[in-house]
Amino acid sequence: MIKEIGQYLLIIFQAFKKPDKGRVFRKQLLIDFQALGVSSIGLVAFISLFTGGIIALQTAYNIDNPLVPMWLIGYTTKQMMILEFSPTIISLILVGKVGSSIASEIGTMRVTQQIDALEVMGINPANYLILPKITAAMIYNPILIVFSMGVGLFGGWFAVVITGQVTSVAFVDGLQSFWDPFSITYALIKTVVFAFILASVAGYKGFTVQGGSVEVGKASTQAVVISSVLIIIFDLLLTQMLLT
Amino acid sequence: MIEVKNISKSFEGQEILKNISTTFEKGKTNLIIGQSGSGKTVLMKCCIGLLDVDEGEITFDGRPFSTLKGKNQKSVRKEMGVLFQGGALFDSYTVEENVMFPLNMFTNNSLEEKRERVNEVLRHVNLENVNSKYPAEISGGMIKRVAIARAIALNPKYLFCDEPNSGLDPKTAEVIDELISELTEKFQMTTVINTHDMNSVLQIGQKIAYLYKGQLWWEGDHQGILETTNEELNDFVFSTELTRRLKHR
Numbered sequence: 350m351i352k353e354i355g356q357y358l359l360i361i362f363q364a365f366k367k368p369d370k371g372r373v374f375r376k377q378l379l380i381d382f383q384a385l386g387v388s389s390i391g392l393v394a395f396i397s398l399f400t401g402g403i404i405a406l407q408t409a410y411n412i413d414n415p416l417v418p419m420w421l422i423g424y425t426t427k428q429m430m431i432l433e434f435s436p437t438i439i440s441l442i443l444v445g446k447v448g449s450s451i452a453s454e455i456g457t458m459r460v461t462q463q464i465d466a467l468e469v470m471g472i473n474p475a476n477y478l479i480l481p482k483i484t485a486a487m488i489y490n491p492i493l494i495v496f497s498m499g500v501g502l503f504g505g506w507f508a509v510v511i512t513g514q515v516t517s518v519a520f521v522d523g524l525q526s527f528w529d530p531f532s533i534t535y536a537l538i539k540t541v542v543f544a545f546i547l548a549s550v551a552g553y554k555g556f557t558v559q560g561g562s563v564e565v566g567k568a569s570t571q572a573v574v575i576s577s578v579l580i581i582i583f584d585l586l587l588t589q590m591l592l593t
Numbered sequence: 594m595i596e597v598k599n600i601s602k603s604f605e606g607q608e609i610l611k612n613i614s615t616t617f618e619k620g621k622t623n624l625i626i627g628q629s630g631s632g633k634t635v636l637m638k639c640c641i642g643l644l645d646v647d648e649g650e651i652t653f654d655g656r657p658f659s660t661l662k663g664k665n666q667k668s669v670r671k672e673m674g675v676l677f678q679g680g681a682l683f684d685s686y687t688v689e690e691n692v693m694f695p696l697n698m699f700t701n702n703s704l705e706e707k708r709e710r711v712n713e714v715l716r717h718v719n720l721e722n723v724n725s726k727y728p729a730e731i732s733g734g735m736i737k738r739v740a741i742a743r744a745i746a747l748n749p750k751y752l753f754c755d756e757p758n759s760g761l762d763p764k765t766a767e768v769i770d771e772l773i774s775e776l777t778e779k780f781q782m783t784t785v786i787n788t789h790d791m792n793s794v795l796q797i798g799q800k801i802a803y804l805y806k807g808q809l810w811w812e813g814d815h816q817g818i819l820e821t822t823n824e825e826l827n828d829f830v831f832s833t834e835l836t837r838r839l840k841h842r
Contacts, residue, residue: 462678
């Protein structure tokens with residue numbers, strides 16, 4: 350375990366060196382924006398829309414006391430989406446989609462000697478392959494998460510208004526109640542940390558694959574499991590540090 | 594010229610290379626041959642810097658590559674072209690992007706100049722009209738030729754080829770052999786080929802190093818191999834009925 354952490358730190362240290370060519374790095378970054386970010390919009394939108402609706406409906410179902418104001422449905426949906434669902438659950442979903450893709454892509458490059466080819470050309474392969482992915486994830490994931498928040502809240506509004514659980518005015522009133530801008534800052538700080546974990550762990554697992562296709566599959570699974578566990582642990586730590 | 598001086602390499606206590614010394618000469622196709630597990634891949638990996646040697650030194654025209662670090666080592670690497678066993682082309686790049694890759698990384702040429710160079714090296718390896726194809730869309734022989742084109746794009750002084758004929762039919766293998774041999778002579782490169790293809794040994798082996806159980810067992814050329822009395826080498830080279838007939842002809 351200690352050896353693995355040491356190896357991870359060494360590779361990430363290598364990855365964070367100055368890129369050999371800025372132009373090539375920027376091109377690679379754009380490719381990774383597309384591969385890791387833009388291609389995830391549909392999935393994030395779908396999950397956020399339905400989950401926002403489910404949260405709002407479940408909240409409405411649990412409020413059966415006439416003394417509890419109905420705007421609480423909008424307020425609860427907002428708090429759940431912004432504080433936890435969008436930054437954490439969407440990050441966990443992205444670990445499954447993007448993390449496994451990074452690990453298997455880099456792992457396949459390792460077992461087919463593409464990384465060796467980079468190395469013998471005198472190129473720092475960790476820097477060339479991992480840094481653009483970490484950078485892309487740390488820039489693009491917050492955009493995805495803010496998008497998820499918006500779509501989730503729309504999903505919540507749509508679900509409860511169309512089913513007649515609450516009026517549109519009451520739901521929007523709830524969204525606007527007790528607005529604390531720091532909750533967005535908190536969500537974005539978590540997202541950036543989770544994005545770093547996701548891309549760096551997946552990059553590391555792919556980079557250190559030894560063997561063949563079976564090992565690439567294992568590395569991909571390990572990347573998802575380790576990233577998910579770390580995200581949950583860091584979620585607790587960051588919540589303790591930032592909200593209490 | 595590449596000089597290998599008394600190098601040794603072990604993995605987990607097992608000695609794979611034992612005090613090997615040899616030279617790979619400029620303008621010649623230098624072959625490393627040996628049975629599986631004899632250490633030829635390890636020797637090549639040491640030569641191209643993918644593995645560090647435990648003892649000894651490897652020099653490239655007098656520069657101690659195996660002990661160089663950082664920028665100095667990088668400057669020698671830029672003079673190397675390597676053809677990997679499976680080609681090691683980047684899957685997500687087209688043929689043109691693959692060949693252009695070292696030009697993008699190490700030159701400041703314009704796109705037009707780079708395209709011109711890409712087409713030039715693709716012509717050298719007898720490939721045309723494949724620029725926009727991806728590695729998955731071309732044959733094994735073409736992959737090897739694109740990999741050679743990428744390896745020579747920066748006019749390397751040293752060309753390393755790891756099992757260039759593996760997975761190819763005999764005719765395509767011969768084409769690849771001839772291509773490497775021609776390019777070596779034309780550009781006066783120091784070419785090192787790691788192979789166990791006996792056709793290559795007998796056709797293009799201008800200098801041959803035979804490794805046996807991690808030791809340099811025999812050195813010579815393709816003519817010398819036909820006349821050798823070295824028992825282990827004979828067992829290895831003339832292991833099939835066809836090659837035995839050739840020796841006794």
